Amino acid sequence: MTTTVISIDAMGGDHGPNVTIPAMAQALDAYPNVSFLVYGDEAAINNQLSKFKALKKVSTVIDCEMSIAMDAKPSIALRQGRKISGMWRAIDAVKAGEAKACVSAGNTGALMAMAKIILRTLPGIERPAIAGVWPTLKGESVVLDVGATIGGTAAQYAQFAVMGVAYAKTVFGLQNPTIALLNIGVEDVKGTDSVKEAAELLSHSELNFTGFIEGDGIGKGYADVVVTDGFTGNIALKTAEGTARQMGEYLRQAMSSSLMSKIGYLFARGAFAALRARMDPNAANGGMFLGLNGIVVKSHGSADIDGYATAIGVAIDVAEAGMVETIAADIDKMQSLLDDAWAEALA
Amino acid sequence: MTTTVISIDAMGGDHGPNVTIPAMAQALDAYPNVSFLVYGDEAAINNQLSKFKALKKVSTVIDCEMSIAMDAKPSIALRQGRKISGMWRAIDAVKAGEAKACVSAGNTGALMAMAKIILRTLPGIERPAIAGVWPTLKGESVVLDVGATIGGTAAQYAQFAVMGVAYAKTVFGLQNPTIALLNIGVEDVKGTDSVKEAAELLSHSELNFTGFIEGDGIGKGYADVVVTDGFTGNIALKTAEGTARQMGEYLRQAMSSSLMSKIGYLFARGAFAALRARMDPNAANGGMFLGLNGIVVKSHGSADIDGYATAIGVAIDVAEAGMVETIAADIDKMQSLLDDAWAEALA
Numbered sequence: 001m002t003t004t005v006i007s008i009d010a011m012g013g014d015h016g017p018n019v020t021i022p023a024m025a026q027a028l029d030a031y032p033n034v035s036f037l038v039y040g041d042e043a044a045i046n047n048q049l050s051k052f053k054a055l056k057k058v059s060t061v062i063d064c065e066m067s068i069a070m071d072a073k074p075s076i077a078l079r080q081g082r083k084i085s086g087m088w089r090a091i092d093a094v095k096a097g098e099a100k101a102c103v104s105a106g107n108t109g110a111l112m113a114m115a116k117i118i119l120r121t122l123p124g125i126e127r128p129a130i131a132g133v134w135p136t137l138k139g140e141s142v143v144l145d146v147g148a149t150i151g152g153t154a155a156q157y158a159q160f161a162v163m164g165v166a167y168a169k170t171v172f173g174l175q176n177p178t179i180a181l182l183n184i185g186v187e188d189v190k191g192t193d194s195v196k197e198a199a200e201l202l203s204h205s206e207l208n209f210t211g212f213i214e215g216d217g218i219g220k221g222y223a224d225v226v227v228t229d230g231f232t233g234n235i236a237l238k239t240a241e242g243t244a245r246q247m248g249e250y251l252r253q254a255m256s257s258s259l260m261s262k263i264g265y266l267f268a269r270g271a272f273a274a275l276r277a278r279m280d281p282n283a284a285n286g287g288m289f290l291g292l293n294g295i296v297v298k299s300h301g302s303a304d305i306d307g308y309a310t311a312i313g314v315a316i317d318v319a320e321a322g323m324v325e326t327i328a329a330d331i332d333k334m335q336s337l338l339d340d341a342w343a344e345a346l347a
Numbered sequence: 348m349t350t351t352v353i354s355i356d357a358m359g360g361d362h363g364p365n366v367t368i369p370a371m372a373q374a375l376d377a378y379p380n381v382s383f384l385v386y387g388d389e390a391a392i393n394n395q396l397s398k399f400k401a402l403k404k405v406s407t408v409i410d411c412e413m414s415i416a417m418d419a420k421p422s423i424a425l426r427q428g429r430k431i432s433g434m435w436r437a438i439d440a441v442k443a444g445e446a447k448a449c450v451s452a453g454n455t456g457a458l459m460a461m462a463k464i465i466l467r468t469l470p471g472i473e474r475p476a477i478a479g480v481w482p483t484l485k486g487e488s489v490v491l492d493v494g495a496t497i498g499g500t501a502a503q504y505a506q507f508a509v510m511g512v513a514y515a516k517t518v519f520g521l522q523n524p525t526i527a528l529l530n531i532g533v534e535d536v537k538g539t540d541s542v543k544e545a546a547e548l549l550s551h552s553e554l555n556f557t558g559f560i561e562g563d564g565i566g567k568g569y570a571d572v573v574v575t576d577g578f579t580g581n582i583a584l585k586t587a588e589g590t591a592r593q594m595g596e597y598l599r600q601a602m603s604s605s606l607m608s609k610i611g612y613l614f615a616r617g618a619f620a621a622l623r624a625r626m627d628p629n630a631a632n633g634g635m636f637l638g639l640n641g642i643v644v645k646s647h648g649s650a651d652i653d654g655y656a657t658a659i660g661v662a663i664d665v666a667e668a669g670m671v672e673t674i675a676a677d678i679d680k681m682q683s684l685l686d687d688a689w690a691e692a693l694a
Contacts, residue, residue, distance in 0.1 A: 071534060073534075073536050074536075109536075109537075135593075136593070137593055137596055147531060150531075150538070150539055151539070182582060183582075184494055184497075184577070184578055184581040184582060187418060187420075189420050189421075189456075190456075191497070191578070192497055192498070192578060214581075214582070214585045215581070215582040215583065215584065215585030215586030215587075215588070215589055216585045216586065216588050216589025216592070217585075217589070218586060218589060219586070219589040219590055219592070219593040220589060220593075228582075230531070231531055231538070231539060231579065232578065232579050232582055234531040234561075234562070235529060235530075235531060235561070235562040235575075235579055235582070235583050236562065236582050236583060236586045237562065238561045238562025238563045238564075239562035239563065239565060239566075239583045239586050239587050239590075240562075240586050240587070240589075240590045241562070241563050242562055242563025242564070242565060242566040242567060242587075243566055243586075243587045243590040243591055243594075244590055244594060245563070245566070246482075246483070246484055246566040246567075247590075247591060247594040247595075248594075249484055250622055251598065251622060254615075254618040254619065254621055254622040255615060255618060257618050257621070258617065258618060260614050260615060260617060260618070261614070261615040261617065261618035263611075263614045263615075264610075264611040264612065264613070264614030264615025264616075264618070265611065265615065266611070267607050267608070267610045267611030267614060268601075268602060268607060268608040268610075268611025268612065268615070269611075270605065270607060270608065271601040271602060271604050271605060271607070271608035271611070272601065274601055274604070275597055275598060275601040
């Protein structure tokens with residue numbers, strides 16, 4: 001049986017191996033054909049790994065002399081962690097072809113900086129993006145960029161659209177995903193110049209562009225792929241996560257407010273468990289770095305075991321689907337369409 | 348008894364007088380000393396007004412020959428609606444001293460454009476902002492700008508902070524509200540240049556500046572006043588509203604998923620009613636235009652009667668508190684502090 005090899009930055013995240021190793025065990029249950037290259041402090045890793053016999057068999061531990069701090073400046077992390085950090089070496093395993101994908105819950109800025117240097121962007125892509133999977137009333141949507149870079153040109157937004165479409169095709173199995181640009185109104189007159197120009201460009205492309213949506217349109221599932229810049233996208237994502245937690249807290253307070261509500265809770269606790277699962281931000285964990293010559297999945301730093309296991313699952317899914325190859329081919333094809341669209345838009 | 352006069356753009360909003368007039372009646376119940384100047388189509392207004400005897404007594408209807416369309420471009424609305432539209436005349440009543448505050452659920456861009464021309468910005472304010480009241484786990488916070496303008500300089504962010512502080516003092520009765528800048532991380536290295544410069548500036552001021560917060564920090568109530576630009580703020584606000592509605596829909600689905608959950612709902616319906624009230628975006632309705640020589644409150648276009656009545660209540664509260672005078676005095680005082688802070692930051 002061929003296995004899918006995933007490289008793990010085991011020390012990354014708020015909880016390090018206490019979360020990453022048990023999560024690997026959980027992922028192995030779901031994906032029996034996975035094996036792991038595990039980068040980090042060998043003693044700390046083995047301490048956890050000794051608890052999971054089956055996992056130990058499919059894991060190779062590579063001792064690394066340093067770990068990137070969660071709050072390190074990316075430039076300093078790069079200088080100090082180049083070649084020797086677990087994060088660098090886990091990404092480098094993808095570049096070397098030893099692993100099909102890398103998973104890290106570490107410092108996002110450092111991870112993106114290293115991934116760009118090691119893997120490089122695909123031809124036709126100026127900037128990579130982080131794509132998040134956003135639960136909606138209709139299912140799930142891809143939102144990008146949720147934090148790789150700030151601002152962007154119309155052409156960069158169009159590249160994000162192409163990348164997001166390839167990702168949505170792979171993870172949702174869609175033939176022709178719809179795309180929308182996030183804006184402060186659905187009218188053509190509103191928004192930043194680059195967002196308005198991007199709309200002009202995309203409407204001249206052969207992509208399935210449906211126009212602008214506002215913030216509340218994401219959760220309504222108005223588009224399969226929602227394109228925005230990393231500043232706005234990150235704030236929208238964190239705001240949605242915060243609001244979901246806030247609603248959960250209101251619900252908890254309401255259900256413990258009286259004897260009657262407590263009795264009601266007892267009757268409905270199965271429904272509440274299902275509700276909690278849907279509201280759990282960990283359920284959709286795993287930001288995908290798109291636009292690079294290789295797969296890097298960024299887990300939330302605060303992810304729990306379920307959340308980190310979900311991120312590993314996303315990495316395995318896209319690796320086995322050959323998503324990078326799909327993106328490269330689609331970008332190449334759509335790039336020429338976009339070039340034509342540019343020419344048409346400027347004509 | 349002296350009355351507080353509020354001017355109403357009665358035709359504004361998705362439902363026009365069908366919502367605005369019943370909402371006025373509701374506001375009159377809560378504020379018996381209010382009276383109204385009602386601008387719009389006299390026949391349509393009187394059709395509703397005839398249903399509310401007490402309201403009719405305290406309302407003066409001013410027939411206006413045109414209404415601003417909800418989807419009109421602000422520049423066209425200005426050209427066509429200058430002097431003659433209900434929106435213009437309702438704002439002009441504030442300028443003329445006939446009304447203490449204006450309420451409109453109409454076209455936001457047109458309302459802001461007219462308000463700027465008619466009322467002008469206060470000395471020391473380059474741009475007005477729309478401030479929203481955001482429910483948090485600790486109570487409520489002021490978030491601005493939620494849609495007046497796109498982008499901004501460090502100095503403009505600082506002015507927003509000063510305005511937001513004055514508003515928070517008035518509506519929340521706080522002595523020394525805390526301020527945070529919305530950003531994509533809490534570290535100093537992240538964010539746009541203008542946000543980073545604004546942090547530098549505010550940290551040298553005597554304002555109660557606590558640093559950066561991320562999107563999920565708003566709902567946690569980490570700061571009384573959250574400062575951002577109108578593009579990001581509008582998308583954050585709409586995203587939060589959308590997520591709240593999404594969670595409500597998940598809850599509804601969960602509670603009707605089985606017989607047990609339906610029985611649970613029956614026991615807990617009092618708690619659910621209280622929960623719905625807290626999750627209702629209409630409860631915090633009323634975007635305040637800050638930085639102008641007069642009070643204009645923007646209601647959601649889709650507000651229902653409760654929502655529009657809340658917006659009227661906000662207008663009455665800030666008018667009776669003399670908020671514009673407070674802001675003018677605070678801006679003047681804090682402006683010189685900020686000037687000193689500038690000098691210090693640049694030194």
